[in-house]
Amino acid sequence: AQSVTQLDSHVSVSEGTPVLLRCNYSSSYSPSLFWYVQHPNKGLQLLLKYTSAATLVKGINGFEAEFKKSETSFHLTKPSAHMSDAAEYFCVVILKYNNNDMRFGAGTRLTVKP
Amino acid sequence: DTEVTQTPKHLVMGMTNKKSLKCEQHMGHRAMYWYKQKAKKPPELMFVYSYEKLSINESVPSRFSPECPNSSLLNLHLHALQPEDSALYLCASSQGTSAYNEQFFGPGTRLTVL
Numbered sequence: 155a156q157s158v159t160q161l162d163s164h165v166s167v168s169e170g171t172p173v174l175l176r177c178n179y180s181s182s183y184s185p186s187l188f189w190y191v192q193h194p195n196k197g198l199q200l201l202l203k204y205t206s207a208a209t210l211v212k213g214i215n216g217f218e219a220e221f222k223k224s225e226t227s228f229h230l231t232k233p234s235a236h237m238s239d240a241a242e243y244f245c246v247v248i249l250k251y252n253n254n255d256m257r258f259g260a261g262t263r264l265t266v267k268p
Numbered sequence: 269d270t271e272v273t274q275t276p277k278h279l280v281m282g283m284t285n286k287k288s289l290k291c292e293q294h295m296g297h298r299a300m301y302w303y304k305q306k307a308k309k310p311p312e313l314m315f316v317y318s319y320e321k322l323s324i325n326e327s328v329p330s331r332f333s334p335e336c337p338n339s340s341l342l343n344l345h346l347h348a349l350q351p352e353d354s355a356l357y358l359c360a361s362s363q364g365t366s367a368y369n370e371q372f373f374g375p376g377t378r379l380t381v382l
Contacts, residue, residue, distance in 0.1 A: 186367040197272075197358055197373035198311070205368045244310055248367040255324060256371065258310035 158187075158247040160259035168267045173217075173232040175262045177245030180226060187228045188246040188256070189219055198244065204228060215239070240266045272374035274359050280380045283349060289377045291342040291359030297372070299365045300342040302334060303358040305376070311358055317342060318365045349381045 161176040179185055186205045190198040202213025209221040219230045228245060245259040272293045281287050291300065299318050303311035316324035317336040331353075333345040342359055356378050360371040 188370060190373075195378075197375040198360075199373070200370045203370055255313060255316070258312075261308075261310050 158245050158257060158259040160243075160245050160262050162262050163260065164263045164265065166265040166267065167235045169237055170234050173230070173235045173239065173264065175230040175243050175245075175264065177228045177230065177259060178226050179228060179245075179247045181247060186248040187219075187221060188248070189213065189217070189228075189230050190244045190246060192242045192244065192261075194241070201230070201243075235264075235266045237266050237268065240264055272359055272361055272372050274357075274374035274377050276377060277375070278378045278380075280382065281346065281349065282382050283351075285349075286345070286347045288346065289344040289357055289359075289379075291344075291361075291374055292340055293361040293372070294340055295361065295363075295372065296339075297361035297363050298339060299362045299369070300336060301360040301362075301371060302342070302344050303360065305356040305358055307355075315344075316365070323365065346379075349379075351381050354379055354381045 158179045167173055184206055188203045189201040191201050192198045201217050202211045202219055204211050204221045212218045217230055217232045219228050221228050241264060243262045243264055246256050248256055275290045279287060301316050302314040304314055305311040313326050314328045315334045320336045320339055331348050335343040356376040358376045359374045362369040362371045
């Protein structure tokens with residue numbers, strides 16, 4: 155069985171401060187992992203993905219994530235938050251052998267204060 | 269063209285109505301998906317089409333009927349829905365169904381069942 159757990163349902167930061175959104179996964183196989191962002195009343199946009207290449211993955215809008223197999227984690231970070239980063243963030247896992255069946259974490263709502 | 273389009277944006281229907289949601293992509297993707305997203309929840313996979321054939325049906329009630337007329341189009345036919353079916357319906361596409369292929373999402377159709 156496989157699943158993904160986002161450890162915080164809500165994270166609040168001040169503009170210009172670092173962002174950390176935490177994600178842990180469980181999988182019997184080597185997983186593919188993704189971070190998606192969803193702005194209010196919008197579809198989902200891919201931020202970055204890990205598919206067994208480099209463990210430090212750089213994405214769009216200054217976000218990056220590091221795959222740590224020993225900790226089964228794939229935390230999302232950004233050095234300096236911007237007001238436009240306020241959104242819902244989903245960590246997603248796919249079993250490599252499966253039919254691109256994406257399993258979403260519960261989501262983390264990021265609030266950015268001025 | 270790197271967009272997935274969905275129509276309509278909003279739909280209000282009664283429990284006895286028949287309606288359809290439409291999704292279109294012109295990226296040459298051969299896999300297309302329907303997701304259901306309730307408020308403040310992650311998307312839940314409903315159906316996967318691969319090369320215009322249904323490959324995954326996540327035990328969705330028969331009042332939802334998917335159709336893939338060609339490689340660019342995906343429809344979701346709705347009949348005799350219940351108020352609890354009110355949700356944001358998201359369409360996505362990917363190059364294939366390999367775990368390496370990220371999914372591109374449309375903006376969704378917000379459905380309200382009265």
